[in-house]
Amino acid sequence: MKAGEYKSTCSYCGVGCGIIVSKMPDGKVTVRGDREHPVNQGKLCSKGLNLHYVVNNQDDRLLVPQMRLGKGHPLKTVEWPEAIARVATVFSSLIQKFGPDSVAFYVSGQCLTEEYYVASKLAKGFWGTNNIDTNSRLCMSSAVVGYKMQLGEDAVPASYEDIDLADCFFITGANPAWCHPILFRRIEARKNANPDVKIVVADPRRTQSCELADLHLQLKPGTDVYLNNAIARVLLENGYADWDFIRHHTNGIEEMQAEVMATSVEEAAEICGLEADDIRLAAKYIGEAKGFISMWAMGLNQSVIGVKKNLSLINLSLITGKIGKPGNGPFSLTGQPNAMGGREVGGMCNLLPAHRNLDNEKHRREVAEFWNVAEVPAKPGYSATEMIDALESGQLKAVWVICTNPMVSLPNSHKVERALKNAKFVVVQDISKNSDTVPFADVVFPAAGWLEKEGTMTNSERRITYLSQVVKAPGEALPDFEIMCRVARKMGYSGFNFKNAQEVFDEYKQLTLGTNISIGELSYNHLREKGSVQWPFRNGRSTARLFEDKKFYTPTQKANLFAVEPTNDSEKPSDDYPFILTTGRIRDQWHTMTRTGKVKRLQQHIDKPFLEIHPTDAEKLGIENDDVVTIKNRMGEVNAAAKVSETVRPGVVFLPMHWGKVLAGNHARTNNLTFDRVDPKSKEPDFKYSTVQIEKY
Numbered sequence: 001m002k003a004g005e006y007k008s009t010c011s012y013c014g015v016g017c018g019i020i021v022s023k024m025p026d027g028k029v030t031v032r033g034d035r036e037h038p039v040n041q042g043k044l045c046s047k048g049l050n051l052h053y054v055v056n057n058q059d060d061r062l063l064v065p066q067m068r069l070g071k072g073h074p075l076k077t078v079e080w081p082e083a084i085a086r087v088a089t090v091f092s093s094l095i096q097k098f099g100p101d102s103v104a105f106y107v108s109g110q111c112l113t114e115e116y117y118v119a120s121k122l123a124k125g126f127w128g129t130n131n132i133d134t135n136s137r138l139c140m141s142s143a144v145v146g147y148k149m150q151l152g153e154d155a156v157p158a159s160y161e162d163i164d165l166a167d168c169f170f171i172t173g174a175n176p177a178w179c180h181p182i183l184f185r186r187i188e189a190r191k192n193a194n195p196d197v198k199i200v201v202a203d204p205r206r207t208q209s210c211e212l213a214d215l216h217l218q219l220k221p222g223t224d225v226y227l228n229n230a231i232a233r234v235l236l237e238n239g240y241a242d243w244d245f246i247r248h249h250t251n252g253i254e255e256m257q258a259e260v261m262a263t264s265v266e267e268a269a270e271i272c273g274l275e276a277d278d279i280r281l282a283a284k285y286i287g288e289a290k291g292f293i294s295m296w297a298m299g300l301n302q303s304v305i306g307v308k309k310n311l312s313l314i315n316l317s318l319i320t321g322k323i324g325k326p327g328n329g330p331f332s333l334t335g336q337p338n339a340m341g342g343r344e345v346g347g348m349c350n351l352l353p354a355h356r357n358l359d360n361e362k363h364r365r366e367v368a369e370f371w372n373v374a375e376v377p378a379k380p381g382y383s384a385t386e387m388i389d390a391l392e393s394g395q396l397k398a399v400w401v402i403c404t405n406p407m408v409s410l411p412n413s414h415k416v417e418r419a420l421k422n423a424k425f426v427v428v429q430d431i432s433k434n435s436d437t438v439p440f441a442d443v444v445f446p447a448a449g450w451l452e453k454e455g456t457m458t459n460s461e462r463r464i465t466y467l468s469q470v471v472k473a474p475g476e477a478l479p480d481f482e483i484m485c486r487v488a489r490k491m492g493y494s495g496f497n498f499k500n501a502q503e504v505f506d507e508y509k510q511l512t513l514g515t516n517i518s519i520g521e522l523s524y525n526h527l528r529e530k531g532s533v534q535w536p537f538r539n540g541r542s543t544a545r546l547f548e549d550k551k552f553y554t555p556t557q558k559a560n561l562f563a564v565e566p567t568n569d570s571e572k573p574s575d576d577y578p579f580i581l582t583t584g585r586i587r588d589q590w591h592t593m594t595r596t597g598k599v600k601r602l603q604q605h606i607d608k609p610f611l612e613i614h615p616t617d618a619e620k621l622g623i624e625n626d627d628v629v630t631i632k633n634r635m636g637e638v639n640a641a642a643k644v645s646e647t648v649r650p651g652v653v654f655l656p657m658h659w660g661k662v663l664a665g666n667h668a669r670t671n672n673l674t675f676d677r678v679d680p681k682s683k684e685p686d687f688k689y690s691t692v693q694i695e696k697y
């Protein structure tokens, strides 16, 4: 690298592409892909390529702390000590008066690991509550539960290098062509070099990922378990199962087999809206492959049966023994850049650092002793949507929101609005004054953004990358960990005298010693000088692939197969609400557009919200392309331009998730319509399945 160049990683998706940042004499930056980074070898997608615009354009930045004297008063600029003291005083008094569970953190998969750690330590160790949850709850929690139940640990077994060795990809509930583009290019390269490689895509929409597929299973929303069970049945019936592996390395085959045999392939096909022969063909591709990788994202996870979908999918890798071997494994695609890092440090309401479990008394004691506190509470905290319910009901009094925009991103937006209005005290810590959540804040903390602070992130393949500080944060903005430490110290807590992010990292890594995710030997110097590593990192070595010894992290060291009952608990379409609404991302925008929305080039791809609707449905409703339509249900409504297209099935409509702003006199906020029902185990919301009616505006 030349002088003035710095290494970082992209701050958008979980692919985790390496970036070289060049700092110009005028302080502006340019970016290019890092050719030496093992994830992307120099490539970047449209979002990554335009990251410098986000850093160089600071028009939208929050520059100074602000606070209001009371509800209804305007936000006023204040000095840092005053804002810190206000938050410390209010949180202390609420804890004293109503107990520790009256306050909460709501953080983000875009926080750095060190920031997550400080928030986790402050809430669980010092406030005495497990009320810390994150927008990763909306993203990966069903996959986390699936991995833990089946493999004994929240651990992705495979690596991106396995993509180069696989013969069959089953991409289900994901559109990596748009949402994980650089990873998809690697699949594309594998397929182009080896045309016999088979790609099966299961998705109710015909997405760009289907362009590469040998087989698109355009199933009805919510029927994934039927599909996965039917594939399992064909694998078991047609000699594709690895019985030696099943007998020696798994539990539960009898129950699982009985469940999948209870429904014929024809019955499953009928329920899924597919051809039975297509299900058999998918099973054949999987069964005949030497290397089989399943990949999934929100289409499986964001569901009231998200965990069941995960279990039924991971079953396929286990009954074929296609795990822990080159080119194999069930590979959950992380949505956000550091959802995994957040879980590592226990930044969720049901986790403790280094993947320790909250319901394990020994684990709680280990953490409490390490933090030098009397105890870590056993009671799980509020998950993301439970926090909203508790704010609305008044049980939760205060929430501190960091690096996320729940007014647009959480389901049932009108409820979120009521909840934030009802809260006694809201702190918003963000980089952008355009966040839709800022108007609800009693105190606003201006935070440093990407390249304005250092730290680490962990991507989808367990890879930890160091992010350099390149530029100074604008105005008085501070790194998130520093803001939290200042409040913690003001509240009188010891243990928050970190001089920099490196000291936070060095403390956290001690907690990983002896665990399955150990990075105790890792240092910032190693990451800076030798590059990224994959955990566990022991004896100076990364771990690319887990379970090569066929020993799983369960108490029996065997993986667990599950009999997954396929019914779906989502609300069914009715005469009043006859359409199933599914939601998702578009190629060039990220989440609620507070960053990508300010890059003109990224608007050129798609510049306004749209509703994909099948031509048959559009004709019945008298809707033509580009007509503005109103989509309604009992929670709210949204206006969007119709995009009449066969990419969706009849009876299914699709809205992108990003917009929170107004179109045609009404909100375009998709989550006005999404139900806040959640999976009972993962607490992940049912974003992919709400029922709606549609009319011309």
Ligand code: SF4
Residues within 6 Å of the ligand: 010, 011, 012, 013, 014, 015, 016, 017, 040, 043, 044, 045, 046, 047, 048, 049, 179, 180, 181, 182, 183
């Ligand atoms: Fe960033 Fe993801 Fe694009 Fe890579 S694929 S450049 S990590 S948004």
